[in-house]
Amino acid sequence: MEDRCRVLSAAIETLDDVFYVYDANGELAYWNARLNELFDLTDDELAGMAPTEFFVEDDRAAVEAAIAEVFDQGWTTVEARAETTEGVVRFELTGRLLTAADGTIQGFSGVGRDVTERREQAWHLQRQNDRLTEFADLLAHDLRTPLAVTSGHLELAAQETASEHIEAARDGLKRLESIIDDLRTATREGTLATEKTTVNLADVATVAWSHVETDRAVLDQPPSILVQGDENRLLRLFENVFANAVTHGPAADEESEDGDRPHLTVRVEATPEGFAIEDDGRGIDPDIREWVFDPGASQTADGTGFGLYITRAIAEAHGWAVRITAAKSGGARFEFDVGADTAC
Incomplete structure (x- = not known):
């Protein structure tokens, strides 16, 4: 046990971050050498110091509120600035309540990161x-x-x-x-999507389809897929992917038996990672799947080259990832990984 304590203590001393433990009275009880270095204080000078003493006057109220929160809620995170030997440093400070086996509050510990x-x-x-x-x-x-x-x-x-x-x-x-x-x-x-609400992508897809000149293309009835997102921006995302599918679908000279341009079918489906939009058109060559997301990239004479760039920007603004693969039919498939932003 003693060896384990020595190893733990040595590990804490190697941290670039500040490690600290405060007692139940809110007085500094334990720390690593990083705190000594940053404030040029001896162990005797540090012992018993209050958390607010380290930080600039304007940030002390926030630190005091964080201390109250850790004793009330059990944890806290706050940012505060301090004048150190390395100049003014902004710290991200964490706090976790420490309790004994019988539930008695012993203080709190945490890390200060630059x-x-x-x-x-x-x-x-x-x-x-x-x-x-x-x-x-x-x-x-x-x-x-x-x-x-x-x-x-x-x-x-x-x-x-x-x-x-x-x-x-x-x-x-x-x-x-x-x-x-x-x-x-x-x-x-590309800016952060701050107006996030629970959005049903089936509704967004249906409205977006009505905004696009779809010619003879059809949209399969989308399933209910709930995500956390900005509805207006997601509407633009679907419009752009739909427009791309129609534009790069069957060519005008690929006529069906009745002399008309063949139908194009577009589908929206749920995936383990989020959702996907695919079509049964000609697909996108694997060699240019990343290139088509670049601004100004266009394969048509009258295209602006911003449609799919905007699509990826909207996805990334939500914290999502998007990639192009091939649908089973050989058409284009856009897969969106929404991570933790799914609502169900």
């Missing part, structure tokens, strides 16, 4: 996202005015002359409008 760099990276990333969104909004605003003027002149020209070039120019302007809309969407959908 999360300064992680917080700074998160702040800079948010700043970059904000600037990207602002840039996309400004770009869209600045482009729409000359596009509107060009469109107006084009319509005037169409009244004076009949030319196949007029329609080609109209198609080009429409594509520019689509690119602008998708660019603005792409800069927004």
Whole structure:
């Protein structure tokens, strides 16, 4: 037993994090050497110190509240800043209540982890996202005015002359409008999906299908699949996958016996990891399955290349993963791993 205690004590001393034990009175009773190093204090100076003494004035109220929580609830987590020998450090502090066999409260223990760099990276990333969104909004605003003027002149020209070039120019302007809309969407959908509620994907899929030009494609009745998610963003996700299926389904020259374009069937199903959307079209070549998620990637002349990029951005904003495989029919299959976000 004594050897085990020595090994445990040595292990605690090797931690880069601060380890601490406070007694039932909230006074420091045990700690590792990391605490001495960070605050340049001796064991005698540390013994009996209150938790709040280590942290800057503005964060002490949060620490006091966390201490009350650990004695009341049995555990706590809080962040607080401290002036140390390594500069101002932001700590993520944990606390777990310690009790004797008879239930008597003996104090609490925990770990203080330096999360300064992680917080700074998160702040800079948010700043970059904000600037990207602002840039996309400004770009869209600045482009729409000359596009509107060009469109107006084009319509005037169409009244004076009949030319196949007029329609080609109209198609080009429409594509520019689509690119602008998708660019603005792409800069927004990658942010965290904060408006999460319990969503039935059967309802979302049905509504999304009604928003897509489906030609002769059909959607099998989706099963009830409950997830925690942002309904509006999931609607866009399904719209994009459905549109991709229809666009890359049977080719126009693949005619059936009656001379029409063959039917395309799209299905939504539950999987052990979450859900999948698949079709019985031509599928996606394994060599380009990752490439099609890149911004601007498109296999059609009139595509913007943002549809599947936005799909993955929405999935990742929910904390999900998405991958493309082949359906049993040979068509495309999008599999979404929702992890712990399933509601049932």
